Amino acid sequence: MFGVTSFEFGFCSPTTKGWGETLAAMERLYYAKVSTLHRTEKKKLPRYTVCYILHPPWSYFEVSNDNSDVKDCSLSSLLHNSVTEAFDLDYPGKNPNHFPRIVGSINGLICLVINSFDGLPDLFLWNPSVRKYKKLRNYRLNLSRRYHEDECVDFNFGFAYDEFQNDYKVVGVFPIYRCIHLCRIEVKIYSLKSNSWRSIDHFKGRLLLDDHSGKLVNGKLYWLDKGWNIVSIDLACEKWAEVEQPCSCKKCGFLSLGVFRSDLSAFCNEAWTHVDVWVMKEYGVKESWVKIFTIKSPVDSTANIFYPPILMSNEGEILIQFVSRFTKYNSKDESIKYLDVTNFAPSLEAQIYVKSLVCPFIRKGPRTQQQWS
Numbered sequence: 001m002f003g004v005t006s007f008e009f010g011f012c013s014p015t016t017k018g019w020g021e022t023l024a025a026m027e028r029l030y031y032a033k034v035s036t037l038h039r040t041e042k043k044k045l046p047r048y049t050v051c052y053i054l055h056p057p058w059s060y061f062e063v064s065n066d067n068s069d070v071k072d073c074s075l076s077s078l079l080h081n082s083v084t085e086a087f088d089l090d091y092p093g094k095n096p097n098h099f100p101r102i103v104g105s106i107n108g109l110i111c112l113v114i115n116s117f118d119g120l121p122d123l124f125l126w127n128p129s130v131r132k133y134k135k136l137r138n139y140r141l142n143l144s145r146r147y148h149e150d151e152c153v154d155f156n157f158g159f160a161y162d163e164f165q166n167d168y169k170v171v172g173v174f175p176i177y178r179c180i181h182l183c184r185i186e187v188k189i190y191s192l193k194s195n196s197w198r199s200i201d202h203f204k205g206r207l208l209l210d211d212h213s214g215k216l217v218n219g220k221l222y223w224l225d226k227g228w229n230i231v232s233i234d235l236a237c238e239k240w241a242e243v244e245q246p247c248s249c250k251k252c253g254f255l256s257l258g259v260f261r262s263d264l265s266a267f268c269n270e271a272w273t274h275v276d277v278w279v280m281k282e283y284g285v286k287e288s289w290v291k292i293f294t295i296k297s298p299v300d301s302t303a304n305i306f307y308p309p310i311l312m313s314n315e316g317e318i319l320i321q322f323v324s325r326f327t328k329y330n331s332k333d334e335s336i337k338y339l340d341v342t343n344f345a346p347s348l349e350a351q352i353y354v355k356s357l358v359c360p361f362i363r364k365g366p367r368t369q370q371q372w373s
Helices: 014-038 075-080 247-250
Strands: 050-055 069-074 082-087 100-108 109-116 124-126 132-135 156-162 167-178 182-192 194-201 215-217 220-224 230-234 240-245 254-260 263-270 276-278 288-297 315-324 326-330 335-338 340-342 349-354
Touching: 069 075, 075 082, 100 156, 100 349, 109 156, 156 215, 156 220, 215 254, 215 263, 220 254, 247 263, 247 276, 288 349
Parallel strands: 082 340
Antiparallel strands: 050 069, 050 349, 069 082, 100 109, 109 124, 124 132, 156 167, 167 182, 182 194, 215 220, 220 230, 230 240, 254 263, 263 276, 276 288, 315 326, 326 335
16 A cells, blocks of 8 residues: 555556556546646656555564564556565554554555554554655543553544545544443544644444444445444534445344445455455445445365455456455456465555655645654
8 A cells, every 4th residue: 555666557468458447547537636636747646556564463462572564565566467576664653562553545645543552542644655744633632541541442533535625634433431331432533734633523323343444435434333333424514324234234244344446335244155245336325235246265265354355457356355365356257366475474454555745744834854743
């Protein structure tokens, strides 16, 4: 997902035409969008990479001496070459006792949450292409440290771009506990323009699933709560709603959300033998959920741990994580091909990141520091 390696589009062999058309379409869309929003010249815009976070083995109650790694690799190379090289990234907030999670990626900016075993998480907006980052102002000023003392640190975040206000925003969902009992769930929104947090109406639903970032689709952020219900917040009116899910997903063993071709997707693990991938074509309409394909678990695998699809070509090939490896799944013949990546270790999460010149701060005068606060 992060950008240090460059590559060109349009040099695909006939056998990779589907991926070439997919990437070219993504590139044209990104050029149009970013040129409008940020007045960035097309010739200066870089390309796509895939970023993933590696976590070392550790049990919940012990602190590892090895910190998590953040790596990236070329998306084009991953799709077209027999071997792809991954590169280490020096991310902000790196510390042996801290581990990063990707909240989201928009227009070249990464929202990164850095968790620790001895405190509350920090948030960063980071553009690895230009090696600049901004640590967000403290959202914890009015929050009790009883979160950590009661071992109830189950914050959730979502990263969004508000096209109407031309502003990047972070939504934080914070359960408030007293004597280990849940009192309420506070919601705060950070604005990059104002560089400040503000509170909105409390969330009246259940706790959200731990370590699940909000998925941004058409101005709304989506999460799963601990009852496996889909909930959303509309950034325009700042109102919450519950979203109907596909009927079959209510009985599946595991459900996760993603964004697939600009639609909200539901990833339903059925009896650990296969997964069904659904997309919602019309917001809030249960009948608009469409099952687009099913992925069967490989016969030589002892686990059926798929993650939401990363990308799909026009020819029906799907880039996806299976267990902890990148794979290409062919929906036509149901085959799975494991991709060879050097400098690689088991991956926890991955997202596409497009390299850009977008800065993680609002310019108010000439400054040269790489860190802004």
